[in-house]
Amino acid sequence: MNGRSRLTIPLVIVGLYVLLAVFAPLLSPDDPNAVALARRLLPPQAHHLMGTDALGRDVLSRVMYGTRVSLLVAAAAVVVAGVAGVALGMVAGWRGGWLGAVVMRIVDVVLSVPFFLLAVLVVAVLGPSLVNVVVCLAIVRWPRYARVAYSTTLQTRGRGFVRAATATGASGGWILARHVLPEVLPVAIVVGTLEFGLMVVYEASLSFLGLGVQPPTASWGSILSDGQQYIATAWWLATFPGLALFVLVLAVNLLGDAARDRLDPAKRATVTRRRFLRRPRTAEAPA
Secondary structure (H helix, E strand, O other): OOHHHHHHHHHHHHHHHHHHHHOHHHHOOOOOOOOOHHHOOOOOOOOOOOOEOOOOOEHHHHHHHHHHHHHHHHHHHHHHHHHHHHHHHHHHHHHOHHHHHHHHHHHHHHHHOOHHHHHHHHHHHHOOOHHHHHHHHHHHHHHHHHHHHHHHHHHHHOOHHHHHHHHOOOOHHHHHHHHHHHHHHHHHHHHHHHHHHHHHHHHHHHHHOOOOOOOOOOOHHHHHHHHHHHOOOOOHHHHHHHHHHHHHHHHHHHHHHHHHHHHOHHHHHHHHHHHHHHOOOOOOOOO
16 A cells, blocks of 8 residues: 555545534434334344344434544544643743653653543543543543653754744744744644544443443444343444444544654654665766
8 A cells, every 4th residue: 555545545534434424414314312112123224224223223323423423522632632732741841840840740640540540530520421521531631742742842942943033032932832833733743643543432432331422312332332232132233333433443543644654754754764765776877
């Protein structure tokens, strides 16, 4: 698979998921919350392509609406965690001293706590809801952005153009926004792309445990949770939402790898060097 295909194929898949989430009310064949006990646990057929669940709800419609929840939660969590983590990491790396030490020790503490333990604690305090899931994921994952922003800021702070801006009397905030942020942003975008897939999995995990989006709102995790007790008799209840989750996470991870090759300076330099070494050398003309 060449470089263009590595970026195009996962981008198309993610784009299809986005379109499916946006136009779910128009594309879904049925109301995702419409209960009809007369048609409960129907296998996949013409009128219900993914079958129905124990309450007679159309699984295809619920998977479509679950796509909206997963993408919305993942995108919001990535944005909130990214903005908070990048801001704290840049300030800590620029100011240094006790402030940088305190911020980075907090980062180490948060990263050392298991995800589900911290998530259960946050949800227990705030209560399960869509907004609280976003807050929970942002609290758990902001240290990833803070760490890369901190290290990139430390590297950028000693470069010539930053020293020149400091010598001319520019303020710290202006230097951070004008010179440091453009260096941090590509790395943060790479981290955010890779984190997006984790946010989808984490949201599904919390909903599976009953700590995420609450019924009757459709979520991939809650659909999987409802279908686990029928796995031997109604295989479609867990298979289709699980497959949708798998394909989306795989596409996002492939997209993150492609973004890292294009945006990460160190990775881009390595790829450029390898291409140069593989370039066939022309024989020198005889004197």
